[in-house]
Structures are given as C-alpha cells and as structure tokens.
Amino acid sequence: MTGGCTLFDKLWDDHVVCQPEGQPALLYIDLHLVHEVTSPQAFDGLRAAGRRVRQPLRTVATVDHNVPTTDRRLPITDQIAARQMETLRRNCREFGIPFFDIGSAEQGIVHVIGPELGLTQPGMTVVCGDSHTSTHGAFGALAFGIGTSEVEHVLATQCLPQRKPRSMQVFVDGRLPKGVTAKDLALAIIGKIGTDGATGHVIEYAGPAVRALSMEGRMTLCNMSIEAGARAGMVAPDETTFAYIHGRRFAPKEPAWQEATRYWRSLASDSDAQFDRTVEIDASALPPYVTWGTSPGMVVPVTGAVPDPKWFAQETDRQAYTRALEYMALRPGTKIEDIAVDRVFIGSCTNSRIEDLREAAEVVRGHRVARTVQAMVVPGSQAVKHQAEKEGLHEIFREAGFAWREPGCSMCLGMNPDVLQPGERCASTSNRNFEGRQGRGGRTHLVSPRMAAAAAVAGHFTDVRKWNYEEVRDAAVSRA
Amino acid sequence: MQPFRVHEGTGAPLDRPNVDTDQIIPKQFLKRIERTGFGEFLFYDWRRTGSGELDPQFVLNQARYAGASILVAGRNFGCGSSREHAAWALADFGFRAILAPSFADIFANNCAKNGLLVVELPEETIAGITLRAREIAGYRLTVDLEQRSVDDGHGLRAEFAIDEFRRYCLLEGLDDIGLTLRCADQITSYEDRRGRERPFQGPPFC
Numbered sequence: 001m002t003g004g005c006t007l008f009d010k011l012w013d014d015h016v017v018c019q020p021e022g023q024p025a026l027l028y029i030d031l032h033l034v035h036e037v038t039s040p041q042a043f044d045g046l047r048a049a050g051r052r053v054r055q056p057l058r059t060v061a062t063v064d065h066n067v068p069t070t071d072r073r074l075p076i077t078d079q080i081a082a083r084q085m086e087t088l089r090r091n092c093r094e095f096g097i098p099f100f101d102i103g104s105a106e107q108g109i110v111h112v113i114g115p116e117l118g119l120t121q122p123g124m125t126v127v128c129g130d131s132h133t134s135t136h137g138a139f140g141a142l143a144f145g146i147g148t149s150e151v152e153h154v155l156a157t158q159c160l161p162q163r164k165p166r167s168m169q170v171f172v173d174g175r176l177p178k179g180v181t182a183k184d185l186a187l188a189i190i191g192k193i194g195t196d197g198a199t200g201h202v203i204e205y206a207g208p209a210v211r212a213l214s215m216e217g218r219m220t221l222c223n224m225s226i227e228a229g230a231r232a233g234m235v236a237p238d239e240t241t242f243a244y245i246h247g248r249r250f251a252p253k254e255p256a257w258q259e260a261t262r263y264w265r266s267l268a269s270d271s272d273a274q275f276d277r278t279v280e281i282d283a284s285a286l287p288p289y290v291t292w293g294t295s296p297g298m299v300v301p302v303t304g305a306v307p308d309p310k311w312f313a314q315e316t317d318r319q320a321y322t323r324a325l326e327y328m329a330l331r332p333g334t335k336i337e338d339i340a341v342d343r344v345f346i347g348s349c350t351n352s353r354i355e356d357l358r359e360a361a362e363v364v365r366g367h368r369v370a371r372t373v374q375a376m377v378v379p380g381s382q383a384v385k386h387q388a389e390k391e392g393l394h395e396i397f398r399e400a401g402f403a404w405r406e407p408g409c410s411m412c413l414g415m416n417p418d419v420l421q422p423g424e425r426c427a428s429t430s431n432r433n434f435e436g437r438q439g440r441g442g443r444t445h446l447v448s449p450r451m452a453a454a455a456a457v458a459g460h461f462t463d464v465r466k467w468n469y470e471e472v473r474d475a476a477v478s479r480a
Numbered sequence: 481m482q483p484f485r486v487h488e489g490t491g492a493p494l495d496r497p498n499v500d501t502d503q504i505i506p507k508q509f510l511k512r513i514e515r516t517g518f519g520e521f522l523f524y525d526w527r528r529t530g531s532g533e534l535d536p537q538f539v540l541n542q543a544r545y546a547g548a549s550i551l552v553a554g555r556n557f558g559c560g561s562s563r564e565h566a567a568w569a570l571a572d573f574g575f576r577a578i579l580a581p582s583f584a585d586i587f588a589n590n591c592a593k594n595g596l597l598v599v600e601l602p603e604e605t606i607a608g609i610t611l612r613a614r615e616i617a618g619y620r621l622t623v624d625l626e627q628r629s630v631d632d633g634h635g636l637r638a639e640f641a642i643d644e645f646r647r648y649c650l651l652e653g654l655d656d657i658g659l660t661l662r663c664a665d666q667i668t669s670y671e672d673r674r675g676r677e678r679p680f681q682g683p684p685f686c
Binding site: 018055078080119121129130131195250256295297432 | 495496497502503506507508511514515525554559560561562563564584585586589593643645648656660661662666670674679681683686
C-alpha cells in the first residue's frame with residue numbers, strides 16, 4: 001500500500017493482538033463501559049461457561065438507561081427496572097468490577113461519565129453495549145458499540161475479533177455561524193449522506209470547523225456517527241483535547257502526563273493518508289436543522305418546510321416518506337417554524353453536557369416556557385448537574401418553567417417513566433426520532449439545545465439565529 | 481449456538497427501508513434479564529394496535545405467512561440501537577435467516593452470534609423475492625449457506641457473498657469466545673508489552 005496512515009489505521013494497528021489464520025484480527029480493548037440493560041445476559045453467559053472477567057479494572061459500570069430522574073430518595077416504583085439494576089450491582093460485586101451506583105457522585109450516562117472522569121483518553125479502544133459509544137471517538141479513541149454477546153466476549157477475553165472497517169473522512173471547512181452547533185453539523189452530515197451513508201466505515205472528522213469545536217461539540221458530533229450508520233467516529237486529539245483531560249480523576253498525572261501527551265500528539269492522520277471515501281461540507285453555510293420524520297436523515301433547515309414524498313425518485317422511499325408523514329401527522333409544505341410542540345426534552349448522551357446546558361440556559365434566560373409546553377432538563381451526570389447548579393443554570397431553567405431532573409438517559413429512549421404520550425410532539429436534543437422511540441405514538445423532532453430551548457419558549461420551532469441572547473462566557477472558566 | 485447449514489422455510493416480505501431495532505423490539509421489553517422469551521414482543525408496535533390486539537394488516541399476522549422463518553426486508557435493516565434483544569426476538573419468533581439489500585453493522589454482528597443468517601442480495605433481487613412472496617401462495621425459499629445460495633424453486637436462484645469466518649462459525653455453530661481464549665498467551669504478551677511501552681495506559685482502576 002502506498003501513502004501514509006490514517007488515525008484509524010494507527011489505532012487499529014496498535015491494538016491488533018494477533019491475526020489467527022483464516023480469522024479476523026483480534027483487537028485489544030482498553031476500556032469497557034457497562035450498563036444495566038445490555039449486560040445481564042453477558043454475565044449469565046460467563047457463569048454458565050465458568051469464565052471470569054479478564055480485566056475487571058479496565059471495566060466500569062453504571063446505571064443510566066432505566067433510572068428514574070425524579071427525587072433519588074424515593075424508592076424505584078418499576079420493579080422490573082429495579083431488578084435489572086440490582087442484577088448489575090450483584091454482577092459487579094461478584095466479578096470485581098468498579099460500579100457507580102445510582103446514589104454515587106459519579107453516576108450518569110455512561111458516555112458522559114467516561115470522558116468527564118478522564119477514563120476516555122486518546123489512543124484507546126473503547127467499547128460498550130450501546131451504539132452511542134462512538135461518542136468517545138471525540139478524544140481520538142477508536143470507540144464503538146457492541147451487542148451483548150460481544151460484551152461477554154470482552155469481559156472474558158478483553159479482546160474482540162474484528163474485520164477492519166473502511167475509512168471515511170468528513171472534512172468540514174469554514175466555521176459554524178452563531179447559533180449553529182455541532183448538533184446541526186451532525187444532522188447536516190446525516191441529511192447529506194443518509195442513515196446508511198457510512199455503514200461499514202469509521203469516520204474521521206477533520207477540517208477547521210471541527211478543530212474549532214469544544215470537546216462537548218466533538219462528542220456530540222461523534223455521538224451521532226452511528227445515525228449515519230458508521231462503525232465509529234473520531235477526531236484527532238489536539239490542545240483542546242489535552243486541556244479537557246488534564247487534571248481529571250483518571251487522567252495521567254505528572255510525570256506520566258508528559259509521556260502521555262507526547263504519545264497523543266502522534267495520533268493524527270498523515271498528510272498523505274488515503275481514505276476510502278471523503279465527504280466535504282462547508283460549515284459557514286449551515287443553518288440550524290430540525291428533523292421532520294422518523295429517521296435522522298429526514299431533516300431540513302429550520303427555515304424550510306416539510307418535504308413532499310413526490311420529490312423522491314424511488315417508490316420505496318416515497319412509501320417510507322408518506323408513512324413518516326402520517327406517523328408525524330404533518331403535511332407536505334408545512335413550514336417548520338409553524339410546527340407547535342407539546343414537550344421539550346434537553347438531555348441524552350448527545351446533548352446533556354455542561355456546555356449544552358449553558359447554551360440552552362442563555363436562550364431561556366429571562367423568558368417563560370410557553371403555556372402549552374411541558375419542558376424538562378436532564379443533566380448527563382451528577383457532575384454536570386452539580387456544576388450547572390454551581391453556575392445557577394438550574395435557577396434559570398426552573399424560573400422559566402422547566403423541570404430540573406436527576407441524571408440518566410431519560411426521555412431519549414423512554415425506558416424509565418419519562419415518556420411521551422401518544423400524539424405528543426417533542427423538540428428533543430436526543431439522537432433518534434424513530435417511531436415510538438420516546439413513547440408509543442410520540443413524535444420526535446431532533447434539534448440542538450439552543451433550538452430546543454427556543455422552541456420551549458416560543459411554543460413552536462423558531463430560528464434561534466434571530467433570538468436575542470448573550471453569548472456564552474468563557475467556557476474554560478469552569479468545567480464539569 | 482445452533483448451526484446453520486441449509487434452511488427451507490416460508491418467506492415473509494417486510495418491504496420498508498431503515499427498519500430500526502426500536503421497531504424490532506421496543507424499549508419496554510429490554511428490562512428482562514434473560515436471553516429468551518422475546519419473540520412475542522417482536523415488532524410489537526407494528527403487530528399490535530394501541531389496545532394490544534393483533535393488527536390483521538401487519539404482514540406477520542397474515543395466515544399465509546404463519547410460521548415464516550425467512551424475513552425478506554428492506555435496505556439498512558436493523559439500524560439504530562445495539563440491542564441484541566432484536567436478534568433474540570427474531571430468532572425466538574422463529575426466523576432463521578433475513579434477506580435484505582443491506583444491514584446495519586452491529587445488528588449483523590448480533591445475528592451472527594445467535595445463529596441467525598443475514599444475507600445481502602442486490603436491491604433488484606430482493607424486490608423480485610418480495611413480489612413473489614406476495615403473489616405466490618405458499619412461497620418458500622431455501623437458503624443454503626454451504627453453497628451460498630438462495631433458491632425459491634420457481635426459477636429464482638441467487639448467490640451471495642459472506643465473510644468466510646462468519647460462515648464457518650455459523651456452519652459449525654461455534655462459540656467464538658472459546659476461539660479467542662486459545663490466544664490467551666498472545667493476549668498476555670500483548671498486555672505485558674503495552675504495559676512496558678506505555679505504562680500510562682494501564683488499567684484505570686487499581
């Protein structure tokens with residue numbers, strides 16, 4: 001092969017333990033994140049085969065999918081959920097796995113706590129039984145979601161047999177305009193390449209617009225890679241990455257820090273690296289986006305209108321779009337800004353970090369949630385919640401009429417009591433607008449935190465670029 | 481794992497693109513801690529009306545497709561969540577193979593781990609099979625993993641490609657954790673070498 005290596009090539013080669021004859025490469029896993037929903041059957045499998053966990057101290061568990069977001073002092077009313085959480089508690093005890101339980105200061109959405117504890121670092125392989133594991137790629141890690149059988153495989157061997165995916169570069173030129181965020185960029189990319197546009201590929205996001213993103217923004221972008229079908233998404237680490245990691249609990253300490261950053265600086269695609277595919281996007285031309293349908297690729301600018309299925313060439317697409325319109329109770333040609341919402345959800349592993357909450361709070365400050373809207377903010381972790389409260393963001397949200405909740409996945413997937421009622425329409429900062437995702441019959445529109453906040457106040461979607469608010473203060477002043 | 485060699489069964493057409501795992505098995509059924517019993521919840525929101533009755537319109541509720549074991553699906557089948565419960569539900573319902581123009585990566589992996597064969601065929605071939613499954617009464621297909629072929633006994637025959645290792649595991653019904661454990665010494669030496677070269681990447685908890 002001619003040409004240099006991509007970042008992905010480097011991470012891949014560094015983790016190949018061996019390549020048995022006629023089999024896929026055996027890839028070493030540095031960090032395995034575990035949660036209550038996709039792990040019980042994996043632990044059962046270990047017990048049935050009499051196997052142990054090879055590296056319990058490279059494994060960390062928390063509860064996030066099922067947890068209620070109301071007062072943590074109250075007992076959990078959903079007995080099946082409680083049993084699943086208890087099962088994880090017992091499994092972690094039995095196999096010696098560090099566990100951040102519901103009452104701990106570290107609890108939170110697994111893809112929020114990994115980075116904020118400094119567990120996620122450049123150059124690592126990270127897996128979790130959750131498709132949004134791609135989030136951790138923001139640090140220049142190779143991070144991907146796996147199923148429960150693979151969870152068991154990693155527990156037992158700390159390795160996974162893998163065929164090497166193809167590589168794709170998404171080069172984002174220019175700079176995002178004011179009011180347009182990493183979430184809008186992610187939705188623009190999915191709208192352009194489709195929900196299977198990156199299937200079988202690992203995406204590397206590059207270009208000035210990506211370099212200008214904060215770590216929170218990069219996490220949002222990498223998080224949504226799976227919605228384009230990608231195996232993983234990643235951003236090469238740089239000073240922004242190192243500044244975020246420095247001083248966090250599990251980050252390397254001096255003198256190892258010097259050694260670590262020296263290594264991390266080598267983690268970039270060579271200038272002559274060849275990608276299997278390249279996509280280019282101009283960030284400076286992007287507006288805020290709103291999804292109108294039941295797949296993240298069904299997305300239009302906030303200034304646009306609901307499309308007409310007649311525009312699509314293929315019959316199966318026309319049928320799918322018609323079906324989506326029926327489910328969403330929308331007519332072709334309806335202006336996005338004319339769509340009223342009943343609920344607003346700010347949270348999820350896509351958009352529940354401190355910067356997301358700051359951005360939403362700026363828009364909300366001094367306003368009231370529309371009388372017709374029920375709105376909630378679910379911080380991604382206890383640490384995010386604590387930091388937001390230190391900054392007084394919770395007061396801004398509460399005074400405006402938002403519910404201020406305890407951390408968890410919450411209404412992103414509605415496994416806990418936070419669900420939409422049939423027919424309810426929601427502006428959501430989460431990642432999937434599938435039928436029934438937030439509750440059977442619920443209608444989800446994916447947006448950025450700023451756009452969700454503006455919709456809560458206006459009672460309908462509105463172009464946040466026209467909103468009168470003050471820009472965020474220097475995010476480096478405080479962290480979570 | 482149940483080996484897959486040759487399977488003959490009724491083909492049921494589900495002609496929709498981008499069927500996500502939230503549709504295959506909705507979230508309210510993910511709280512079970514067992515691997516079994518998910519079949520009755522397969523496509524729950526599509527199979528059942530709001531009041532919980534079977535919707536006669538939905539393909540899997542139609543008598544002609546009763547006992548179907550081969551699903552003929554649209555492109556990007558199984559996108560979304562990594563929940564292996566989707567593969568468990570399909571297998572528990574009685575499916576042994578899924579034919580589609582393309583599959584989401586994690587879903588395809590999960591199927592392979594459960595003896596469920598996913599077969600990628602060109603869009604036109606799937607369209608042809610879908611049409612026949614609708615028009616020909618008692619339409620059956622034979623999926624032959626040994627020959628890598630699909631045959632409907634009505635003149636439609638298609639060959640498919642599949643990763644050789646995945647094929648081998650399915651044919652033998654292999655537990656691939658056992659295979660990886662054969663490399664235990666190599667894993668140990670990898671860990672030792674990495675520990676020496678880059679001690680800062682050791683286990684985070686100690």
